[in-house]
Amino acid sequence: MRMTPSAHVDTFTRDHLPPATTWPALEFTLPELQYPERLNAAAALIDNAVAEHGADRPALRTPDGTVWTYGELQKRANQVAQVLTEDLGVVPGNRVLLRGPNNSWIVAVWLGVLKAGAVAVTTMPMLRSIEVASLIRLTKPVVAISDHRFIAELALAAGKDVAVLPYGSDDDGDLTARCAAKSGQFTAVDTAADDVALLGPTSGTTGVPKVTMHFHRDILANADTFARHILQPTADDVFAGSPPLAFTFGLGGLVVFPLRFGASSLLTERAGPVELAEHAAAAGATVLFTAPTAYRAILKEGRGDLLRGLRIAVSAGEHLSRETWEAVRDATGLRLVNGIGSTELLHVFISAAGDDIRPGTTGRAVPGFRATILDGEGNEVGPGQSGRLAVIGPTGCRYLDDERQANYVIGGWNVTGDTFVMDEDGYFTYQARSDNMIVSSGYNIGAPEVEAAIDQHPDVVENAVIGRPDPERGSVVCAFVVLRDGVIGDAGKRKDIQDFVKATIAPYKYPRDIRFVTELPRNPSGKLQHFKLRDSIAAETQELTPACQSQA
Template sequence: MELSPSAHVDTFCRDRLPAFHLWPQLHYDLPELTYPDRLNCAQRLLDDAVGRWGADRPCLLTPTGRWSYGDLLRRANQVARVLVEDFGLRPGNRVLLRGPNNPWLVAAWFGVLKAGGVAVTTMPLLRAAELAQLHDISRPAVALCDHRYVGELGAADTPGLPVLAYGGDNDDDLVRRCETKAGTFSNAVTAADDVALIAFTSGTTGRPKATLHFHRDVLANADTFSRHVLKPRQDDVFTGTPPLAFTFGLGGLVVFPLHVGAATLLIEQASPERLADLVAEHGVTVLFTAPTAYRAMLAAGVADRLAGLRRCVSAGEAMPAQVWEEFRAATGVRVIDGIGATEMLHVFISAADDAIRPGATGKPVPGYRARIVDEAGDPVPDGEPGLLAVTGPTGCRYLDDPRQTAYVRNGWNITGDTYVRDRDGYFWYVARSDDMIVTSGYNVAGPEVEKALVTHPYVLECGVVGAPDDRRGMIVKAYVVLRAGVAPDEVAVKELQNHVKQTIAPYKYPRAVEFVAELPRTSNGKLRRGALRERAARAAG
């Protein structure tokens, strides 16, 4: 296997790709997956869109404003100029992005790609220690940060990292800098297999894994799942709740709508009721969110406000058949369920319309192949559980990480999910195969929460697992052994929960805390999380 000559002057990412023999199989079974050797996905998604459909088409909507395709193109070009002219950005440099879902985050993302940089979009709720870790892994040359979120970034250990805020009143603000720049820019002529973005996923050790995705990968997800399953139209209005730092959100709220000339409503934060109001108010037709949100909207009694939807997509965790049936009964919409992975960039098993079987994830998306294997990598018979293995036009490439050999085995991506395939070729979710907790569509590594908890003086030791929950699918539950003299009461529970919220991203905090005298351990002292999961399951049901 050979890569095209890179346009990156800074070869940090290419130098840290796994060795070719550790890559998964890649195949391009569909004609639309044939891309030229020189490809900048920003050119395809934005410049070409303006050329095809005009600058005046609605593009990025907010509850209070609107950017056309021409507006986004001009501002993305200005961001690219700021990066190159004011900060000396060179092709291949990484740029850390931090902020909630809004138009300037999208403009920043496109500006980075236009300049030939590598976008490193981070969750806005991450704390200083987490940001320092991502900085240490990706080594960005500059950070573009929403002015409301600079505090934690400023507190992070990121030596020498220039931070440019946007959206504030500072004279040095990115928005004000952009106003002084021309709205044109000559896009970097990147290779199709130059790295376009680094997306982080949590590992069970708590140390994030950095996944490397090429310019062609960004388009491949639009030419597989979006084109063949979602089938969006130019007159669609997209919206959803996943942050753009999640590849589920990046695809569903930016790549897929722009790929067809549609508009997307960006929401920074919304309750289920507010989300439903915005869907009705803005004529939203395509909604991306997690099963928790669909369940919450039904419980809030706002299904009548969803009448304009024609497509709903669910991912992040398996959608229970009961929720699917209830949502269809209330709205008439058949939710498109799917499984994706940060390593694969987006959804690779799904189904739509008459092909949906409630409770099943679906079949491999056109362009992908999937099977169920045992620990040795051998296929298991239909009807028997095993490990989900996938190949396609995208695949896992960790940045300089020995865990590559755990995710890619025998050329297949092993997602860490246990599945069953039925005799009709449908894939049915069974469970996670590792210690990851999937709660309301968010991935939380139990050991990471444990690390946060044990820094509190109350805690002698702890174990964190997922516990079944009707609303969120799972919740983070902590079993805590307290130090002598600490009362095991609700005051202690609140103290520990608040401590975790202040130490790592707040959504990772344990919603349930149980105080115990001791933790189950193996003979060599290793925590038996399986025993804790069984205990949590018994307590829940």
């Protein structure tokens, strides 16, 4: 596969792309996907927007009423690029790790990193030091930029190997202070369209995170497929949502999509479902991204009225049931846009909007993508047969130095790990996850990572983690735990283990359901049989269903 000459001085990312023979097929079937060979995604997003829509147009909003215009965002992104290159010696191809909640400065930092020709490594601010250290070992950043409120765990993980730069503090060395001393004039590095711009970690099912690698052109491609054809945004739209910018779902929906079309975005650092809806309504939001869990919570509180000003509402991150779809429609008149995407492909690749929506299905392949169902041998199966969802489009899986590339890419297809059924009209209906990833309230949680955290508790002999179906969250983390002799498995010990896990890894990964057992099921060779635990949960669910129905 021919690569364009790179602008990277530090060639780490090109050197560590997977072998070209293991890449998925890439297709650029739409006119808008014909990108030039030289392309800087940040310049395309912010500089082009200023040129087309003017510097005074609102770009970023926050619930307190603060608004950054496109001109202000452009200046701050340029100042960040100046600090990186002039003060810190960052060269094209260096990795810069980002850590912060959804706020305006993290957007400016992300744009500035890309403008400088560097590679952004996006991370969740909730990650603990052990998790951050793992990502540092994998991606080898030279600088880490963090909201000052989340600096402690990062500094512990970085040690003396990575320069750590806070933003938002009163310190003279703070990024914001450094930026204030810069002119705000910066010419974006002339990167290649296939230079790596973004390293996006994704939860791994083996306990070791996978790091996805995305080019400059990839960042625009998810706006020019799902956003352009399904959401059909205009410059008058106001985007809002709950997904963190550290997730490619949030980065696309709250940064890339609005900037690509001259719209604005409401950024909320932390808000529950009803609070998010209140902020969105107050800001005049027209496009909302959140999980089915949140839509159900808003309706449960009787606040469906907060959603009625939306032009379009997107549900992704977990399965959207027909019942939730109909409840939202009945309460608000909105026809929720369902969708499935992945970090490997950056954003949503199956969806439908408006009259094309069929409740209970996820939708059809988004323009620019095609999808099919594969059996266990990698062969395509016909309508009505369940199997593994497989996708080809302008983006695709490229893992950083990871043998699991061969598991995700099969015969040129991106195989997502989800079981679906396709009908005669090309609509896909979700069945289940094909692996042991737990999807809870839109978060991907690798079961082995939680198992490893629980195992560190001094009272735990061994444990096994699976996902338990949950009507509110889609799934919850369920742990079967064997305690050491003499330790009593009671409510106090359950909370003790939960608190321990919250302090060890990101709190959203903790086991909400802990069951104490005397032994775990294993096969004759000693391999843990997670499927038997899943079967026991399934049997339990079936036993409860008739009782629930009789009370309805």
